[in-house]
Amino acid sequence: MNALELRAALALASVYVLRMLGLFMVMPVLAVAAMDYPDYSPLLVGLAVGGYGLTQAALQIPMGMMSDKWGRKPVILLGLSVFAVGSFVAANADTMAWMIVGRILQGAGAIAGAIMALATDVSRESQRAKVLAIIGIAIGFSFYLAVIIGPLIANHYGLAGVFAVTGLLAVLCMPLIKWVVPNSEPLSSGDTLPQKGQLRHLMFSPQLWRLNVSVLVLHMLITLLFVQLPVTLTNFDMTLSEHWRMYLPVLGVSILGLIVMMGIARGRTPKWLLLLGVVLMGSAFLALGVNGNSWWLTAAAVILFFTGFNYLEANFPALVSSIAPAGQKGTAMGIYASFQFFGAFLGGMVSGVVTDIWSPNVAYLVGAFSTLLWILVISGLKEVSPVKRVMLNGLRADVLLDANKQPDSTKQQALEEALLAVPGVLEVTLNADNGAAYLKVNRDFDAVKARAVLAV
Structure with missing residues (x-):
């Protein structure tokens, strides 16, 4: 840099x-x-x-x-x-x-x-x-x-x-x-920010909706935990100033758990590891829901929760990036973020309502039950290979327009096919307004050949 x-x-x-x-x-x-x-x-x-x-x-x-x-x-x-x-x-x-x-x-x-x-x-x-x-x-x-x-x-x-x-x-x-922060002209990139015309299509994408629901449940559960856990810790005669004694070692051990899971994954995101993350979180909520007054069981449960949470929180955005079509990552991530924050709202409301009507233990058990439904959602997710996104500037508008300055589907298709023929290119989205071509590529991508195609 x-x-x-x-x-x-x-x-x-x-x-x-x-x-x-x-x-x-x-x-x-x-x-x-x-x-x-x-x-x-x-x-x-x-x-x-x-x-x-x-x-x-x-x-x-x-x-x-x-x-x-x-x-x-x-x-x-x-x-x-x-x-x-x-x-x-x-x-x-x-x-x-x-x-x-x-x-x-x-x-x-x-x-x-x-x-x-x-x-x-x-x-x-x-x-x-x-x-x-x-x-x-x-x-x-x-x-x-x-x-x-x-x-x-x-x-x-x-x-x-x-x-x-x-x-x-x-x-x-x-x-x-x-x-x-340096000043710069905004680059209106479909891979950076949401685009209005893409919202409906990506909202109902067969794979992306599973990730959107997953991050909603993920943040519902962490919010539910943070509504309940501080109160649970007061049952062990721990004042607020002493809560760090729980959080510090728990977070440290959970980071080690994350490192182990990432090492097992070897740069990929196997579905069984995603399911394991959900199981760890569900087990944590089940243990907290049936736990009496055991400090050690509570600490073990929170370690399980954060180990699963850390792994899923780190990998879900990468999956969205891999699955979203070229040039539409910004919209996909915008929808994903909206579900994420709505999950936080839902977690607060579910926790408050359940605790108000029943008890904190029931709130924990509701969290455990939600992970069973979550497993069904993730089970339908397809494994994907890691990809890289590339934006190539310099696309001339006339390359995609006919003599009357109207979009020419034949020219567009020809350019897309030429780019798809470049080694390593998996998907292509052309944007004449931005003068850019958005590509999803793998490790075999030949940037020189791709730029040569656009220069013709």
Whole structure:
């Protein structure tokens, strides 16, 4: 990477760390700290935890499309502003109702797609994977750091302190976006951001819908866990400031489990390992649901959960990328992200409703039962080989148009066939408006020959 790409990668990774750190810090503390509110109820706790996901799910795709029209930085700064306002509303809330309003406002700052698009805009194609990898590592790091320090901050400054820090971190992101991240013209890429015309087709894709449902259940379960687990830990006479003693070793061991599973996979994603991840999570919820007062059984269950969660969370996006048609990854990932955030909302609601009517143990058992249905969904998923996506610029519009400047299907088909004849090319999507050809390729791809085809 050159200096500009490295600066962009580190700045955008920092933005993700600061924003997601504040967001994740809330999850392991809200269920316990919210008991101090006068209108506390398990149902309102569930809505407060999941409310963020509802507006995220609704606005993820529209905000990404807006960044194509208004520019990446204005949309990102708008999203950070809304997120910060929501954080400060929640920090000053004296009732659960107002705290829920703050959480819903936080979710309205849906900028994940715009940030990834900005990372694409400011990096060369050959270095793009490195830039996105740095950002991905930052997201994972922020999660593990947040679940450890969140309870510590809440113990000293309360839930209001956690939300105040969250808002402050969002404000600190703004100068990074404004002045540190390099400026660049938006590249309206179908492999980067959602395209309206592709939504219906990809929503009902035979394989993609299974991954969309899977990530919905995945984030429903982790939200359900973080609504219930902090309360469970208080049964062992652990204060919020002591919860890190559970989270730190559990997360460490689960990372080792992830490394073992990734080693077994050898760069592929076998379906049996996906099913194993679901089984591990289901077993964890079953153990938590029938567990009496055993700290060690609870710790073992949480290790099983995070081992399965980590593996699935890391591999589902890669599967979406492999399955989505060339030039349509942005739309596929936008739909995927919407299901992901709706899963967080659903997890909060299911946990709140079940706990309100029955008990926390029943909520755990509902999570275990949902994994049985999830296994049926994943069982129909086809295994795919890892692929790489390439965007080749320089496609002349006249190559695909007839004498009357209208699309010529014969010319388009001929160019697609010529590109498919290039070694390693698996799929082709041509976009005359962007002057680009989107390709899905394998390791045998000959970039020189592909560019030669476009140059003819």
